[in-house]
Amino acid sequence: MVVCGLFTFATRYSMISEVAPNELPRRMEHSLRFVPIAVLTAILVPEIMIAESGNLSFYGNYRIVAAGIAVLVALTTRSVIATICFGMVSLWLLEWAY
């Protein structure tokens, strides 16, 4: 447990420590702008698209519909709370209705 904790910390510390090079190459600096988008997407999309069986699921997967609604809410309101609330409520309504 502690080892896992230390390793996780080391990962987070890795690039801001003294050992890291002081100046990153410009190209790398620029490519880092895509980090938040790419990482968060790679976590969230499988959460929505993959069923518990580990297979892709489209038919009868209300999470996809609810996520679609959440994207629209996020685009229009740009509010985190509204996105979460609308997403959860649509999921509940869909599950309740079908």
Next chain:
Amino acid sequence: MAENVLCSRQLADRPTHVRTISKPHSGESTLRNGTMQYSSKSEEFWSGVRQELPLIVGVAPFGLVYGVLGIASGLTELQTILLSSILFAGASQVVFVQLLANGVPSLIVGTSVSVVNLRHSLYSASVASYLRRLPTRWRVLLAYLLTDEAYAVSINRFQNGDPSPNQHYHLLGTGITLWASWQVSTVIGVYFGTTIPDSWSLGFVIPLTFIALVTPLLKGKPELIACLSAAFVSVIAQELPWKMWIILGALTGIILGYASSIYLKGGGTN
């Protein structure tokens, strides 16, 4: 109090108004006697806290879910709670307790957790240029607090706000807020979580939180390409062990996003 209303909307407004972060104290950060006034430490800290608050809606249920899983996996209450302080990484804590519950050898548990958390090295690289000048104790503390949600909020402030020498207090604010809500929700999950029915699908709040964070960032074609390619790879790479699809999808998204921003010069991020 009008100031607070503004602040709660900041996260929302950020992509369209590049300087929103400094909005509540824009009076101070404009030219005064010909010199630039930067936001103070406490302004940075509290704006971090306020911008992180909406994310608790997503994090707290996840903490509850983790608390329940921890107890179900056979950890004691104390161990489950301690893991939240030691690891302080939601998804990998869930992986940890699930593998443990299935009697997986500790070496594999450790490797899996590490791979799940590899993405943090990308976060670390991304904030590095903003934090490198800080003394070691600061960098150690901020590294410990560097999570998905705190990173996502603070990197926006770093990239779009004014270059205040106090901007690391912003990450301190987002980090501490998230840390406290994670610990509290874990404890509640451990002691009361079993009373929450599965049918509430509380786990869904995590992808929803991430949708709320990612959507406003999709400002141009390169961003969209980064997002779609990361999504595609993370889905087709599901067969890989240890949630490797996260890092694989992320790297694909970063590379293609960057490549397309070069190719589409001008239509890019800057």
